[in-house]
Amino acid sequence: IGESRLIARVATALAKPDGCVHLDRSTAQAHIDKLQIRDLPGVGPRTAARIWDVFRAATCGELREKVTRPQLTQCLGRKNGDRLFDLLRGVDTRPWEPRPGRKSVGAQVSWGVRFDEDDQATAFLRQLCSEVCARMAEYGVRGRSAGLKVWRAVQGAPDLLRKGSVGHGLCDILNRSLTRGTSFSGQDEHELGRDVVSLWKQLAIPAKQVRGFGVHVSKLDCDATASRARPTVCRIAAARKRSVFNIQTVPEWAKGFMDPEASSSPHPPSPGAQPIAVDLDAYELQIDSSDSTAARRDRPSAKKQRTRSGAEQAIQHLIDILEDELRAAEALAVQEASAPNSSLLSERGALTGGLASPVRIMVEGCLEDAMHQLVFQGQHVVGAHGAMALDSAISKARSLQDRWKGLLPPTPLHATLSQLAFALQTVWCAICDNAAEALLAVKPGGGGDSSGS
DNA sequence: CATCTGGCCAATATTGCTGG
């Protein structure tokens, strides 16, 4: 726990395993000084090497003592130099956005890729373009820029650096892109393929040296909020029926969930069931540091009070909703157990071989302690945290709330519960909306992990 | 011995900065 993302990250590292550490700015500095420069966000191997070449500094403490802001901006550029100078002092102003809007669509394969002939590489690229177009069509976006990424094997690199016989091993990664006046749509597979293949030909790399390809379309001309990054179960559920999933507002489908007329769900919710959704905008949430800076002195204490109590209300609100949802889920489970063949889900399950094994949904919150594992068998919640029931998970959330009260700034715990709600909401949507199909689509044939997680 | 739990890491999917 810290006042910035960087300090929270340092604290998290100190807290492992199985603990929790709260660092304020003054105590954080000593820990930041010990970090390797490479450990700072935004510093990769090239930047770290450059800093070593110019300043002969390997740790944050060394660099902080040796270098002025102008020296750093001269070495790394204005933006990176300024940012790194601040990070060295624990100042990290990056905002946290749980689900930023999508800005590109792509697909890449860099595992198990081997070609003998150029034609094979070209055919593979066209397939990749086809996949990208399918995703663009699914998300309903168009884009003007096509990008190609190529993994090229470093000649003579030792096999030790390769995982198994099909890993990409040590590679140079090359990027090329081009921007057009008009945009590609999901139907423009041929045009995208033509542009990407021309970028590939410009590189003139022998097909035998290729270890992977990536194709990306960016400069999207769409409502960036309409398609969220990181598609998982919710994307599949959403693609089937719903258009937007956004925890910050009550989604349309959640409203529909309450109205049997508006939903094709085979399982109309029991009377009184509430969708798990919370309007975060209704609460003023912010992380307060515990030190007394001028900014804090200037801030009215009444406002601080409101902030904290708003968050506590939000947490309570979420818990109430979760408990309502649990009751509704239990009622539905009982109803289903008494007439299993009446449900569309059961029919689909029979057709596809059913969900033979439980489906586990992992929910990771901001706090390790708040990790929950929900287990579904078919459409029934059969456990959480292994044998723990869903209500126990909620009890655990309650005990966490008590445990951290007074110590924890409001946001992290609230975020944890929001994420739990998010997952429940997503899963609940999927369950009510042909879950078997959606979940089997996630992992066709249920291969891999025997529990189908 | 099976399951739980936490952690690591490669693969995958973006995002954002700099220099021209």
Add this chain to the structure above:
DNA sequence: CCAGCAATATTGGCCAGATG
């Protein structure tokens, strides 16, 4: 504004120690 490229974020697979 664009191309090139470095870096981050997220996911899933796997593993090993702990636990019952």
